Amino acid sequence: MKKAVIFTLALTLALTGCSSGLTIFSNYRHLEMIELVRTVTVDSSEDGVTVGIYGTAGEEQEARMYEKSGPSIGVAMNELTLRPLGREAILSHTENMLIGEDLAKTRLDEVLDYVERFSEMRLDTGLLIVRDGTARDLVFGLAGEETPASDVVAGLDRNIARLGRGYVFSCREIAASLAQNGCALVQCVRGEEEEKLFEKRGDLNLAPAGMAVMRPDSTVGFLSDEETLGAMLILGKLRSCNLDVPVDDAVLTLSVDNVKSDIKPVFSKDGKLQRAEIKLSLEANLVSMDGLVDVRTRDVRERAEKALSDKVKSACDAAVRRGPALGFDFLDLGGILTRREPIAMEDMGVSWKEVFPSLPVEVEVESVLMRTYDIIDPPEISGREEGTPWEKLTDSLRDS
Amino acid sequence: MMRGRSAAPAEPEISPDATVSVAALEEVYKDCYDFESRDLHIGGDVRRKARLCFIDGLVSGSDVAEQVIKPLTDPERFGAVTDMKSVIAMLLGGSVYVYTAKSRTKLGELAEDLLNGFCALIFDAERTAVTFEVKSQQRRSVEAPKEEKVVKGAKDAFVETMKVNTTLVRRKLRNTHLKIRQYKLGSRADTAAALIYIEGFTNEGIVAEAERRLSGIRTEGALTSAVIEENIVDNPHSPFPQVISTERSDKFCMNILEGRVGILVDGLPLGFLAPGTFSQFMKVPEDHSGHFIVASALTLLRYFSVALTLLAPAFYVAVAMYHQEMIPTRLMQSMIEAKQQVPFPTAAEVIMMLLAFELLQEAGIRLPSPIGETVSIIGALIVGQSAVEASVVSPVVVVVIALAGIAGYTMPNQDMGSALRLCRFFLVLAAIGFGMFGVALGCAVLLYHLSSLESFGVPYMTPFAGGEGQHLSRALLRHSMTDKKDREPELKTGDGGEAKL
Numbered sequence: 083m084k085k086a087v088i089f090t091l092a093l094t095l096a097l098t099g100c101s102s103g104l105t106i107f108s109n110y111r112h113l114e115m116i117e118l119v120r121t122v123t124v125d126s127s128e129d130g131v132t133v134g135i136y137g138t139a140g141e142e143q144e145a146r147m148y149e150k151s152g153p154s155i156g157v158a159m160n161e162l163t164l165r166p167l168g169r170e171a172i173l174s175h176t177e178n179m180l181i182g183e184d185l186a187k188t189r190l191d192e193v194l195d196y197v198e199r200f201s202e203m204r205l206d207t208g209l210l211i212v213r214d215g216t217a218r219d220l221v222f223g224l225a226g227e228e229t230p231a232s233d234v235v236a237g238l239d240r241n242i243a244r245l246g247r248g249y250v251f252s253c254r255e256i257a258a259s260l261a262q263n264g265c266a267l268v269q270c271v272r273g274e275e276e277e278k279l280f281e282k283r284g285d286l287n288l289a290p291a292g293m294a295v296m297r298p299d300s301t302v303g304f305l306s307d308e309e310t311l312g313a314m315l316i317l318g319k320l321r322s323c324n325l326d327v328p329v330d331d332a333v334l335t336l337s338v339d340n341v342k343s344d345i346k347p348v349f350s351k352d353g354k355l356q357r358a359e360i361k362l363s364l365e366a367n368l369v370s371m372d373g374l375v376d377v378r379t380r381d382v383r384e385r386a387e388k389a390l391s392d393k394v395k396s397a398c399d400a401a402v403r404r405g406p407a408l409g410f411d412f413l414d415l416g417g418i419l420t421r422r423e424p425i426a427m428e429d430m431g432v433s434w435k436e437v438f439p440s441l442p443v444e445v446e447v448e449s450v451l452m453r454t455y456d457i458i459d460p461p462e463i464s465g466r467e468e469g470t471p472w473e474k475l476t477d478s479l480r481d482s
Numbered sequence: 483m484m485r486g487r488s489a490a491p492a493e494p495e496i497s498p499d500a501t502v503s504v505a506a507l508e509e510v511y512k513d514c515y516d517f518e519s520r521d522l523h524i525g526g527d528v529r530r531k532a533r534l535c536f537i538d539g540l541v542s543g544s545d546v547a548e549q550v551i552k553p554l555t556d557p558e559r560f561g562a563v564t565d566m567k568s569v570i571a572m573l574l575g576g577s578v579y580v581y582t583a584k585s586r587t588k589l590g591e592l593a594e595d596l597l598n599g600f601c602a603l604i605f606d607a608e609r610t611a612v613t614f615e616v617k618s619q620q621r622r623s624v625e626a627p628k629e630e631k632v633v634k635g636a637k638d639a640f641v642e643t644m645k646v647n648t649t650l651v652r653r654k655l656r657n658t659h660l661k662i663r664q665y666k667l668g669s670r671a672d673t674a675a676a677l678i679y680i681e682g683f684t685n686e687g688i689v690a691e692a693e694r695r696l697s698g699i700r701t702e703g704a705l706t707s708a709v710i711e712e713n714i715v716d717n718p719h720s721p722f723p724q725v726i727s728t729e730r731s732d733k734f735c736m737n738i739l740e741g742r743v744g745i746l747v748d749g750l751p752l753g754f755l756a757p758g759t760f761s762q763f764m765k766v767p768e769d770h771s772g773h774f775i776v777a778s779a780l781t782l783l784r785y786f787s788v789a790l791t792l793l794a795p796a797f798y799v800a801v802a803m804y805h806q807e808m809i810p811t812r813l814m815q816s817m818i819e820a821k822q823q824v825p826f827p828t829a830a831e832v833i834m835m836l837l838a839f840e841l842l843q844e845a846g847i848r849l850p851s852p853i854g855e856t857v858s859i860i861g862a863l864i865v866g867q868s869a870v871e872a873s874v875v876s877p878v879v880v881v882v883i884a885l886a887g888i889a890g891y892t893m894p895n896q897d898m899g900s901a902l903r904l905c906r907f908f909l910v911l912a913a914i915g916f917g918m919f920g921v922a923l924g925c926a927v928l929l930y931h932l933s934s935l936e937s938f939g940v941p942y943m944t945p946f947a948g949g950e951g952q953h954l955s956r957a958l959l960r961h962s963m964t965d966k967k968d969r970e971p972e973l974k975t976g977d978g979g980e981a982k983l
Contacts, residue, residue: 113803
């Protein structure tokens with residue numbers, strides 16, 4: 083029995099593939115011969131596509147970019163990974179993929195197809211569309227003596243949500259949205275020439291440029307910054323961002339945290355879909371203040387909360403209006419409402435495509451200013467006893 | 483030609499002529515310079531002689547002189563006794579001050595007694611000799627254990643003398659049901675061994691099995707622990723220890739109280755405990771000295787160490803050679819950077835470092851203590867650092883091998899540590915050949931082997947496999963002393979597995 087088990091296991095291993103040199107398993111790579119790719123660019127070219135890989139052979143090594151053209155991404159990538167410079171490029175650590183606007187307009191499906199089919203690529207690779215230029219030029223412009231372009235792109239990936247300027251969707255999310263909804267949101271970026279913060283960085287700065295509503299083989303349209311903010315808030319992608327709101331003569335920068343989005347359908351008595359309701363609740367904390375207002379007073383706090391709610395509502399309304407205008411439900415409201423009320427949505431007798439263009443969508447925003455970080459404006463603590471020494475102190479400070 | 487079974491030769495008896503008996507003994511101990519014999523005059527009367535025989539060194543000279551010769555030659559005591567039969571009766575009745583006296587009629591018994599630290603008195607015209615136990619007290623005193631460090635607990639370790647060891651056990655387990663059965667091991671060395679258990683509590687099946695295996699040991703002499711271990715374990719070909727060996731008397735007694743049988747062997751400063759299960763090798767007596775939460779955390783740490791020492795090098799080899807996508811980007815960059823100047827492939831690096839680690843360890847053990855420590859320091863610090871600086875090995879490999887090595891040292895039982903080290907090599911080789919598939923296959927084979935082991939009828943991997951699953955927490959954690967104490971159900975103790983508090 084033992085021999086049979088061992089023989090079966092050994093046979094299973096032998097059938098996994100052919101050998102590679104001294105090793106039995108064929109996936110062997112020499113560690114020192116690896117070119118670690120972190121960013122991939124794809125642009126359209128005369129040959130078809132130009133693929134660029136931007137990688138490094140080590141932490142201290144200078145980042146390099148190699149590019150090849152071919153009729154398809156696969157062919158161009160094969161040329162690149164045939165060790166043209168004595169190294170083997172591996173794509174498993176690719177963090178972001180930048181594609182030029184021209185290519186995205188017609189061949190987004192091909193890019194996604196390659197990522198999904200090529201086992202080395204990860205599906206959670208972020209996808210960005212480069213506007214007003216090619217991805218290759220952007221990466222070249224971003225790369226500086228001490229700042230690899232990959233780090234700049236990865237930095238944007240991490241911080242864009244914090245800034246409230248968008249969200250880098252992964253290839254998996256985009257592909258899933260295209261499959262389920264027929265369209266998908268893709269983050270756009272562009273290179274901007276700005277004053278260099280230090281000498282050894284690249285000539286260009288990477289800036290968010292809204293979002294694109296994409297179909298597999300065409301671009302539906304682009305969202306402005308405000309529409310992008312609204313869309314991300316509704317979709318719950320921005321759980322935390324900083325927003326400026328005017329209050330009296332000052333501008334308060336509020337850190338918006340704990341954003342909750344609740345989307346539900348409202349039906350008439352005869353089962354018809356009357357409207358969709360989007361309710362957003364968010365909590366905010368004061369980060370900084372340009373100007374002077376007494377944020378400790380209740381009426382100023384309420385005005386700040388209202389200003390924040392108005393700003394968020396405006397952004398959400400803009401995003402909601404943009405869908406019917408483009409003719410695509412890029413927020414996937416249909417899917418969300420169906421998941422919320424599957425039976426009622428099924429029974430309403432009309433398809434979502436018919437309802438969507440004229441469906442009223444009401445957005446309601448509730449904001450709460452939690453903390454001003456003022457020493458005499460302590461946070462509300464439930465169950466606190468009246469007249470504690472701390473309260474007396476803060477009351478006296480307030481009175482003075 | 484048919485060959486009939488020859489009858490066993492009759493054992494020679496003591497001759498009524500003392501000279502003949504002494505000559506026979508001298509023949510037995512021919513060419514033994516430490517065999518001594520001399521005449522004694524009973525009660526100071528030159529007409530009544532007795533021959534005193536002993537092996538110098540095995541007996542205490544002062545005890546022989548004070549407790550045997552002095553009273554025997556005392557005229558007041560033996561002067562009036564004329565016949566030898568009365569002398570023998572008086573000697574056996576306590577007229578000399580020795581607590582053990584035996585009457586012997588066979589020469590073979592007499593010769594054996596001499597080897598056991600007795601002196602013998604042979605009388606003229608009598609077929610009976612008398613032997614007295616006057617063992618030399620030259621033996622190592624009880625000291626703190628050297629191999630198993632005691633942090634908080636009893637510091638009396640076993641010594642080479644079995645009787646001292648049984649005394650240590652008796653002092654800790656004052657129970658009339660504690661039984662100590664003696665056995666003789668070895669056709670030539672005739673080593674004494676003792677089987678220790680608590681009657682009515684220790685599972686009778688385990689006791690019977692231990693008896694059977696001890697009696698069945700075929701050896702010339704039980705002078706090393708491997709003779710005992712390899713002869714009594716279920717699978718002597720497995721590198722994993724299947725009986726617990728300890729030099730700590732407190733650990734030995736705790737396990738006897740758990741329902742295990744103990745074996746002590748004269749000449750070995752160790753006690754053996756059976757059955758030995760994998761979970762028992764992860765425990766130390768200090769677990770019962772410290773707080774139960776801390777002890778539980780440390781036990782879990784030891785299990786983690788098993789995984790680390792076994793898998794870290796193999797996992798590194800598999801990931802670095804085949805599955806680079808599993809390494810985080812920053813770490814991968816550092817690894818590639820460090821590997822640029824190293825001329826050897828990853829597999830060679832790891833094998834080299836593992837061998838170097840074993841060499842250093844072996845050198846450290848074999849050399850005398852101060853030099854051994856110096857070698858370890860030179861090896862670990864200077865050679866390791868120089869190897870990295872000279873780009874012979876990459877720093878990550880040094881870190882991985884060192885981590886695996888240190889994790890191996892956390893094993894309470896060094897036999898288990900050695901077995902894990904051996905398996906580590908096989909897993910690395912499997913990883914070199916097949917990557918993660920190889921590591922998974924190696925782990926599967928290892929688990930298969932461990933799960934198929936048994937120790938005295940108890941599954942080795944109990945309670946993880948083959949045992950009762952609900953007792954898993956007892957293996958992984960140390961419960962509070964105030965909680966109800968359940969014993970290992972597989973030991974099937976006489977109290978039904980529930981401690982009598």
